[in-house]
Amino acid sequence: MSSSFQRDGFQSNTARLPLSSRMVLCALRPQLLKSSRCAGAWGRLLQRQSSGSVYSNIHGLNQEEIREKAFPGGSIDLHKHDSGIAVLTINNPSRMNAFSGSMMVDLEEQVSQLENWTDGKGLIVQGAAETFCSGSDLNAVRAISNPQDGMKMCMFMQNTLTRLLRLPLISVALVEGRALGGGAELTTACDFRLMASDSVIQFVHKHMGLVPGWGGAARLVHIVGSQNALKLLGGTLKVDPKFGLQIGLADGVLEGPQAEEGAGTPLQQAENWLSRYIKGPAPVIQAVKKVVLSGRELPLSEALRTEKDVFGTVWGGPANLQALASKSKHK
Numbered sequence: 001m002s003s004s005f006q007r008d009g010f011q012s013n014t015a016r017l018p019l020s021s022r023m024v025l026c027a028l029r030p031q032l033l034k035s036s037r038c039a040g041a042w043g044r045l046l047q048r049q050s051s052g053s054v055y056s057n058i059h060g061l062n063q064e065e066i067r068e069k070a071f072p073g074g075s076i077d078l079h080k081h082d083s084g085i086a087v088l089t090i091n092n093p094s095r096m097n098a099f100s101g102s103m104m105v106d107l108e109e110q111v112s113q114l115e116n117w118t119d120g121k122g123l124i125v126q127g128a129a130e131t132f133c134s135g136s137d138l139n140a141v142r143a144i145s146n147p148q149d150g151m152k153m154c155m156f157m158q159n160t161l162t163r164l165l166r167l168p169l170i171s172v173a174l175v176e177g178r179a180l181g182g183g184a185e186l187t188t189a190c191d192f193r194l195m196a197s198d199s200v201i202q203f204v205h206k207h208m209g210l211v212p213g214w215g216g217a218a219r220l221v222h223i224v225g226s227q228n229a230l231k232l233l234g235g236t237l238k239v240d241p242k243f244g245l246q247i248g249l250a251d252g253v254l255e256g257p258q259a260e261e262g263a264g265t266p267l268q269q270a271e272n273w274l275s276r277y278i279k280g281p282a283p284v285i286q287a288v289k290k291v292v293l294s295g296r297e298l299p300l301s302e303a304l305r306t307e308k309d310v311f312g313t314v315w316g317g318p319a320n321l322q323a324l325a326s327k328s329k330h331k
């Protein structure tokens with residue numbers, strides 16, 4: 001922790017913040033967890049669940065229960081590459097990559113891995129076998145259709161997807177085929193969405209007598225605004241790439257297979273797209289994500305404080321000193 005950080009009375013200010021702001025701050029500054037600032041129940045919660053969660057274990061979250069009750073099958077596969085890009089694959093192709101209970105727990109474990117990846121810069125979230133994800137496994141949904149289990153599943157997935165979005169990595173959902181229900185929600189837990197030419201994102205919850213429960217509605221409003229979010233949820237509209245670009249849900253459209261040679265596979269295209277935003281050393285890219293995350297989630301005064309603290313982690317750092325020594329011009 002920097003001395004300026006201690007000097008400016010951050011501790012007392014932080015204690016007065018709403019819980020949600022303290023969560024973001026602690027997600028942004030893991031070192032705070034070790035300090036007295038996050039001591040007490042809040043600190044214990046974060047140490048147990050890692051930083052950035054929304055709900056605590058006291059609400060009855062239990063990984064084994066979710067794994068066992070909400071069906072086995074499928075996996076969430078993580079591959080970290082030397083380039084600093086990790087690829088997270090939702091892998092349950094016989095059910096269009098629907099989320100079983102064990103996959104929910106796998107996802108939480110893989111997010112924990114990524115939280116500790118000091119060399120990481122970017123993340124691509126994709127589905128196996130050329131489709132993204134068809135949401136909750138409907139067999140699991142039937143098995144846990146009572147309110148108590150539904151709440152546990154909802155809180156568990158909100159925690160995990162909030163932590164996914166708060167990773168210090170620039171993340172992209174690579175949407176091929178369909179992203180339905182919880183799959184559509186998952187796309188909103190990434191910083192960006194790239195859509196294959198024939199892909200569709202659809203919040204089908206209303207057809208299921210539901211609303212999003214994995215945090216997808218709250219995130220959607222941030223991404224496309226409340227008017228568009230109402231239309232997408234109320235009308236269960238199919239978002240194709242053109243519509244996605246128009247409302248800001250999609251950040252890019254991939255070349256289709258008929259495109260000229262050289263475009264590469266969808267994953268290669270996503271890596272190329274992402275690579276322009278993650279050039280440079282990991283600490284600097286992670287700092288970029290942290291200042292944007294704080295601006296996105298915190299009240300302005302707290303975002304400014306966080307920006308100052310993150311700035312302090314790169315100012316005079318190796319990349320900064322090297323750039324100063326090279327007298328670079330930004331032409």
Ligand SMILES: CCCC(=O)SCCNC(=O)CCNC(=O)[C@H](O)C(C)(C)COP(=O)(O)OP(=O)(O)OC[C@H]1O[C@@H](n2cnc3c(N)ncnc32)[C@H](O)[C@@H]1OP(=O)(O)O
Nearest residue numbers: 094095096098134135136137138139180181182208213214
């Ligand atoms: C808070 C979270 C809320 C939620 O996520 S609720 C779940 C929302 N998702 C859905 O309702 C998706 C239901 N599935 C569909 O609409 C269609 O299967 C889908 C994805 C459009 C694909 O259609 P098709 O290409 O015609 O393929 P298909 O229907 O024959 O599916 C192939 C196999 O996959 C299975 N599948 C697809 N989505 C699933 C799901 N969510 N849970 C469990 N199984 C699912 C489907 O049953 C079929 O299996 P099988 O070959 O009949 O054994």
